[in-house]
Amino acid sequence: MIELRDLAVRFGNTEAVRDLSLEVVNDEWVMLIGPNGAGKTSVLRALCGLLPFDGVARVDGRDVHTFGRRELARLMAFVPQNPATPSELTVAEYVLLGRTPHLGYLGVDGRRDRKAVANALERLDLLPFAERGLGSLSGGELQRAVLARALAQEAPILLLDEPTTSLDLGRQQQALELIDSLRRDGLTVLSTMHDLTLAGQYADRLVLLDRGTVVAEGSPTEVLSAANLAAYYGASVRIVSDEAGLFVLPTRR
Amino acid sequence: MAAVGSAEAAVRARGVSRPWRFLAGVFLVAALLIGLGVGPVDIGVSAIVESALSHLPFLHVHSPLSSLDEAVLWQIRAPRVVLAAIVGGMLAIAGSSYQGVFHNPLADPYLLGVAAGAGLGATLAIAYGHVGHSGQLLPLSAFVGGLAAVGATYVLGRSAGSVRVVGSFVLAGVTVTLFLTAIQTFVQQQHSNTLRDVYAWILGGFSTANWSQVEVAAPYVALSSIAILLHRRMLDVLSVGDEEATSLGVNVPRLRLVLVIAATAGTAAAVSVSGLIAFVGIIVPHTIRLLVSTSYRAVVPLSFVVGAGFLVLADVLARTIVSPAELPIGVVTAFFGAPFFAVVLRSARTMR
Numbered sequence: 001m002i003e004l005r006d007l008a009v010r011f012g013n014t015e016a017v018r019d020l021s022l023e024v025v026n027d028e029w030v031m032l033i034g035p036n037g038a039g040k041t042s043v044l045r046a047l048c049g050l051l052p053f054d055g056v057a058r059v060d061g062r063d064v065h066t067f068g069r070r071e072l073a074r075l076m077a078f079v080p081q082n083p084a085t086p087s088e089l090t091v092a093e094y095v096l097l098g099r100t101p102h103l104g105y106l107g108v109d110g111r112r113d114r115k116a117v118a119n120a121l122e123r124l125d126l127l128p129f130a131e132r133g134l135g136s137l138s139g140g141e142l143q144r145a146v147l148a149r150a151l152a153q154e155a156p157i158l159l160l161d162e163p164t165t166s167l168d169l170g171r172q173q174q175a176l177e178l179i180d181s182l183r184r185d186g187l188t189v190l191s192t193m194h195d196l197t198l199a200g201q202y203a204d205r206l207v208l209l210d211r212g213t214v215v216a217e218g219s220p221t222e223v224l225s226a227a228n229l230a231a232y233y234g235a236s237v238r239i240v241s242d243e244a245g246l247f248v249l250p251t252r253r
Numbered sequence: 254m255a256a257v258g259s260a261e262a263a264v265r266a267r268g269v270s271r272p273w274r275f276l277a278g279v280f281l282v283a284a285l286l287i288g289l290g291v292g293p294v295d296i297g298v299s300a301i302v303e304s305a306l307s308h309l310p311f312l313h314v315h316s317p318l319s320s321l322d323e324a325v326l327w328q329i330r331a332p333r334v335v336l337a338a339i340v341g342g343m344l345a346i347a348g349s350s351y352q353g354v355f356h357n358p359l360a361d362p363y364l365l366g367v368a369a370g371a372g373l374g375a376t377l378a379i380a381y382g383h384v385g386h387s388g389q390l391l392p393l394s395a396f397v398g399g400l401a402a403v404g405a406t407y408v409l410g411r412s413a414g415s416v417r418v419v420g421s422f423v424l425a426g427v428t429v430t431l432f433l434t435a436i437q438t439f440v441q442q443q444h445s446n447t448l449r450d451v452y453a454w455i456l457g458g459f460s461t462a463n464w465s466q467v468e469v470a471a472p473y474v475a476l477s478s479i480a481i482l483l484h485r486r487m488l489d490v491l492s493v494g495d496e497e498a499t500s501l502g503v504n505v506p507r508l509r510l511v512l513v514i515a516a517t518a519g520t521a522a523a524v525s526v527s528g529l530i531a532f533v534g535i536i537v538p539h540t541i542r543l544l545v546s547t548s549y550r551a552v553v554p555l556s557f558v559v560g561a562g563f564l565v566l567a568d569v570l571a572r573t574i575v576s577p578a579e580l581p582i583g584v585v586t587a588f589f590g591a592p593f594f595a596v597v598l599r600s601a602r603t604m605r
């Protein structure tokens with residue numbers, strides 16, 4: 001379980017995140033939404049130790065500051081919005097990097113690590129690509145390789161920053177279905193999300209941030225209201241809902 | 254499950270590909286034998302092997318060589334070949350590590366000012382110490398100068414802030430290099446009689462090689478090469494950038510510091526006994542990247558082996574082409590290395 005209390009992140013004099021409190025229970029998929037600059041990414045980066053912060057962040061009741069760097073990486077796998085994918089590395093080599101927190105400082109990967117990599121590749125249908133260079137992959141395949149690396153990390157918590165950026169609509173749905181299916185193996189997911197309709201369809205719970213703090217929280221139908229989106233996004237939308245889910249449709253004023 | 258098994262093999266395959274390992278080993282051994290055999294007195298391979306065996310206890314092999322040839326082989330050629338090998342290996346492995354640490358394909362072992370510092374140290378020793386281009390004081394002052402320059406680069410690079418660490422270290426290295434080169438040029442101007450000695454040292458070479466130089470350089474080269482070798486997997490992790498490496502549980506600043514110290518100490522030791530030899534640190538790692546693999550698991554160990562063989566062969570050319578005179582080895586590495594690398598670059602493009 002992830003627990004944030006009064007989280008604050010500062011960049012110089014600007015507060016990217018302030019008074020933010022949030023809980024994510026095990027096996028839940030919570031999505032952070034909010035306008036540009038609301039602090040969504042900073043929350044993820046603070047949680048996994050990439051940004052200094054004030055306040056309390058606990059995972060399974062333990063303060064994240066008390067975890068060592070490697071321990072933290074075994075607990076949470078972080079996928080940034082634009083991950084570096086060195087074009088010369090093969091898919092297998094790249095996914096193997098996910099095993100880093102499980103190896104000693106100067107350790108060399110063993111059978112167990114190669115097996116974890118092979119399993120991650122199989123899980124994401126990447127086995128035929130194992131020996132291909134990352135530079136030769138399409139956007140969708142690359143996204144799967146990045147997820148495979150996170151999966152090989154074997155961390156119970158997955159932090160995803162905009163996992164569908166730069167994917168076409170079909171690939172976006174595939175990526176989200178994939179993440180949803182991975183959760184069946186017991187994975188807690190905290191992600192940011194740009195597309196509100198997709199967010200409403202895949203998240204268990206939405207947390208709407210504005211100017212660094214939580215302004216609305218709850219089920220998609222509770223959070224995605226025309227009033228909320230007008231107030232915080234300055235957007236004019238109509239919310240349509242039917243048996244297939246909830247749709248956020250922009251309307252021209 | 255067969256597919257999963259083959260994926261496991263794929264994960265394993267690239268770093269330690271056997272044929273390439275074997276080929277690199279053969280290249281090094283061949284280079285060493287050529288280095289020992291070729292010269293004014295030609296000594297055959299079997300004679301070299303038998304003579305080597307005769308020096309081992311309990312084998313009762315008798316050397317086929319005259320005592321003069323024995324001396325040529327073991328007191329003149331062997332230290333020269335061994336020194337060229339450890340310097341070449343060191344420069345190549347240091348180059349591969351700098352390229353990984355600074356995410357810069359053009360990074361070479363001299364990036365952070367080692368060359369300028371060592372050059373200034375050597376110039377001061379020649380100008381004020383009257384040491385000529387041999388003697389023990391020269392390597393020592395080159396070594397100290399190189400380390401001091403990198404220390405200055407490190408302090409300057411750190412003070413530039415932590416936001417863009419990589420760029421600020423490279424810029425600091427350039428600054429220190431320019432500053433020290435200016436001082437060196439000034440000292441040289443004031444002592445124009447030393448120009449020839451300084452120039453000979455800067456161009457580099459092994460004409461004065463002896464066992465005591467090997468003893469000076471070998472411990473540093475061994476320690477720093479082993480340290481870099483142990484970090485080869487970590488260099489792969491660095492390829493995804495500082496932030497992602499951190500999120501994988503790596504202490505990036507500490508890792509970078511350890512690798513820079515290792516590569517620098519080894520380079521300074523190598524430079525102190527050989528002078529400045531350009532090109533090896535860039536060309537050897539990149540040849541391996543183009544031909545074998547871009548993973549540092551392959552690049553790091555193969556760089557040492559191939560770099561060692563390459564410099565031994567370059568030294569053979571340096572002392573035979575215009576024999577009995579010698580060419581500066583830096584001229585040879587660049588003159589033969591550049592066209593060779595051009596060929597590799599072209600053929601690698603069509604191969605992939």
